[in-house]
Every structure is written in structure tokens, then in C-alpha cells.
Amino acid sequence: MIDKTIGSAAEAVADIPDGASIAVGGFGLSGNPTALIDALLAQGTTDLEIVSNNCGVDDWGLGVLLQAHRIRRIVASYVGENKEFERQFLSGELELELTPQGTLAEKLRAGGSGIAAFFTQTGVGTQVAEGGLPRRYAADGSVAVASPKKDVRTFAVRGEEREFVLEEAIATDFSLVHALAADRHGNLVFNKAARNFNPIAAMAGRICIAQVERLVEPGELDPDAVHLPGVYVHRIVEVGSGIEKRIEKRTVRAGGGN
Template structure:
């Protein structure tokens, strides 16, 4: 039951080319930064990354974009990464934009064994009708776009409304970051760092967690567990310096 591995490099060693990878975090908060760095050094390529956003330049998934290891990005927000925008608009990167709540549920549904679900989000828009550019060529022409999705009118609380069928997103691997974890993989997230980490973990066939503090089994009160260890395959313990390496995405200072 001891899921602790010696290093991040050991934890990501079996990630293969073409894998689909779910990654927790929101902006620069709760991002499994050191697993991402280990994967950059490991070199797996042609990856499909599933995350709320694509990191920022030089941090998070932005590191894998710099090394061109990501082939397709499935995300809900991509506005803070200039290299991401450059690759997308130049035809080097495939991008599948997904509404934020829908993306979270696609990951959660994968962990729950639900292959698809209906949602009102996107009904009557290009999300349902198709035509959202997935890939451009070097001249800026669309070479791949989203297909129309199945819709259905359902009567909810006496009001017929159109809903969109969305498929879940099971992933080969998942990276998450937690404030605390035990050797069995039970995790606790700190405040807003919880964000996309639980659904990302649930979607992974192999889920790897980097933790800031390792405790022994039984030291976490069961009522405090945010993610049960059944979803976690490997645990990597961060050093004190790694724990302290937490960037601020945007800082605004007041003049004295």
C-alpha cells in the first residue's frame, strides 16, 4: 500500500509518446510543477494535455509547450501563454476549447465510469453546432474543426430545453499537487489549490501526486480527506525548496 516513489523522474518514467495526460491546477495555483518538469526531462512527445489552462510562459504546461511535447491541448482558458497562442495560430498545436464546467465534469465522469452526459452548456452555440477551429495551417486557414454534437430536448422541471451530449475524458495518466498526503495516497488540498486537482486525479488510469507534506497512514482525519487514495497510484514528496517555489501570476502593488 506504500505508494511513495523515490523521485519525480521515477514516477513519470513509463509515460509513453501519444499519452493523454490530465493535469490539475488553475493558473499557477495547485499546479504539479515538478512532475511536469520531470516529464519535460523524460521527453515523451505527441501528448494530449487536458487541463483548465495551458500554464504560463516558463511555468506549468508552458514548459512542455516550449519543448513541443504537446500535440493537442484540451482546455477551457488559454489567455496567459504567448507561446501557446503562437503555436496555435501557426498550426503547430491542436487546441480543443471546452467550457470550464463541462471540462471538469468530463474528467469527473471518466473517474465515475460515466461515458457521456447531457449538459445545457453550449446548447445553441458552436460548441454544439461544430466549427470551432482545432487546428490551423501555417497560412492561418482552418484545417480541422469540431464536429456537431448530438443534442436532445429534455423536460426539466416542466420546461423543455435543449441539451448537448458530452463525452467523458478518461486519461492514461494524471498529475496533481496536494498540500498533504499519506503513503496510501489520501490527499488534502490547500484552499483554492483544490481547483481541478480532484477531477484530474479521478480521470487518470495512473495518477501521480506530488505532495508538500507526507504523513503516515491514519494521521489524516477521514473527514479531512479531499481525494481518497483509491484514485492515486504514486506519491512524490517535494523538498522544502520545491514547496517554497510558488509563483504569483499577476502582482499589483499600491503606491505608498
């Protein structure tokens, strides 16, 4: 039997070196692999290149690595909930490749599927394709690194010629994800919104490390319920169902009416 379980989060991330590229699951604060992120923070790994939908908030998720200045570069689609992210980016301490959300998802999926690049209409006619988006600022506020111009080609779709921009796939050294359940072979089940970027982030990593709330024996998971097959997963850490989960914004109605 292939048993992929690891005794602790610290042990699971112990070989992630300085300068590694890591795809991280989660959307907002839903489905963040916080135990693995905290273990990475504790061991002091730095100079990281992170690929994730967003960078958590100031004191949670990837935000804790950011606060400790452990992230050198991030590829993301949304960064609006993190004030420290804004400060580091505008001061030139952090490099950002801002990517349309659907494009980012497909770049990760393509990387995990062995596809080198793909064409998409998203970004045509904007700086995404034409280049010039700030990626890193200099200390004086000028643009030190800007995004390059991308290849744009015309294809006929349903008899209509349209322009498409070439986007390269993303494949990383490691990936960190959170799942509801797993068996010892690494088959993963995600819970509702926590499914988000977790499966495609897992696919993109050469070594995928999954923290799971519940570990079961092989054969206990319904094959039709498996969201990600174990072939993509290399290490599993059981963190329990009591792991803390936060909500970005809680909205309630005054008065309790219908």
C-alpha cells in the first residue's frame, strides 16, 4: 500500500528551500492550508515565489508569510484585502504579477496537465497583452519592472476571426492545499467553496502537500466523490476538523426580520 501520510505539518514542509515556487490553494480565507503555511513560517523559509488567488489578510493565511517578509514575488488575481501587501508592493519590496482570475486558474490547470501554454481572449486589447503593467516599483515610485508584451494571434471561431493572447502555464516546485477528507493514497475531497483553487494548485506542484481534516482508509471514499485523484498528491497531514477557519467579512441583518 502507498501510504502518503506524514506525522506533522513541520515534517511535511521541512524540505521546502529558500527561493522555492509554491502554488497555494484557497480563495479569500476559504480553504487556506493554514497549518502548512504556519509550519513554513516557523522554519524560516524565505525568498518565496507564491502563486495563489490572493495573499490572505494581514494576520492570516499567506498574510503571515508576507508580514515576515518571506515572499519575494507573487502571482495572484486579487490583493485588495491586505494592507501590508499594498505597502510592500508600492514601496518596491514585493514583485506582483497580477493575472485575470480565470486565466490564473487555467495557467495552473495547464501546468498540472503538461500543457505549456494556451490562447485566450481574456486580456486582449489591455495591458495584460500589450505589456507595461507594473510588477515592481523602485524606491522613488517609478516602475522598476513592467510586464512584457505577449504574443497575440487571430483565430477563426465559429466563422468569426478573433484575437487571442498567449498565456504560459504555471508549474511550481511545491503546492500546499487544504481538503476536507483524504485516504492514505492521497485521493482528496474538498468541501463546498473550499474546492476553489485547491485542486488546480495541487496539480501544478511537482510535490503536492495536503492538509486534511479527516483521514480514512483506502476504499472508504466513494470514487464518484473524489475531486482530485491521489496521483497528484505526495504528502498528507491530518489536521483535524477543529482547525480554525476564519470569515473575511461577516454580514448580518439588523432587527432579524425576514
